[in-house]
Amino acid sequence: CPYSCRETAFADAGQHFFLKKDDGHFHLDVKHSYYYQVQAQIKLCSVEYCDFVVWREEELVIQRILPDDDFIVDAFSKCEQFIKLAVLPEMLGKWYTKKSKSTITTTKPDSAVSMKPDSEQGEQQLELWCYCRTGESGEMICCDSNSCNIQWFHTSCLRIAKIPKGKWLCPDCRKNKKKDPHSRSTKTLQS
Secondary structure: OOHHHOOOOHHHOOOOOOEEEEOOEEEEOOOOHHHHHHHHHHHHHOOOOEEEEEEEOOEEEEEEEOOOHHHHHHHHHHHHHHHHHHHHHHHHHOOOOOOOOOEEEEOOOOOOOOEEEEOOOOEEEEEOEOOOOEOOOOEEEEOOEOOOOOOEEEHHHHOOOOOOOOOOOOHHHHHHOOOOEOOOOEEEOOO
16 A cells, blocks of 8 residues: 555555556556566566555556566676676675775786786786776776776676777766766777
């Protein structure tokens, strides 16, 4: 029973209400977060359907919701990408909360990645790039924002099949609407 509609008919609940009315019948809005929740519960509990019930003293809506396989595939793909680009980097390397510079110190140079000497200690520093926090490899793209915290990204991590033309901002800079561009370039390293 939606508390927000305790004294309002479902039909008068407003455009952000989770029930929509078509052909005189109410149904769960497929764009509402409840639909995501119901589909996830159907999939995770391995059941054939879910009876979605909405009740108030004057009204009762019961809708049998079946699994939406296309929806599940799309939602799982988005979840997988979120885990790879946000959760794992933070869990494994404190990528978003770590305040230090994005380098690690090593004594063995690796020919497959770019190494820069540390003039004070005579050691090498391996530059880490992208959300995955690894060295240079494969095709990479540079963010056009001078204030980008990461700068270089693997096209495979971003699932970019083709380098876009013109200026390009990474997802973080696009989100933050940083407007401090520098020239973009791409590079491919031979394995």
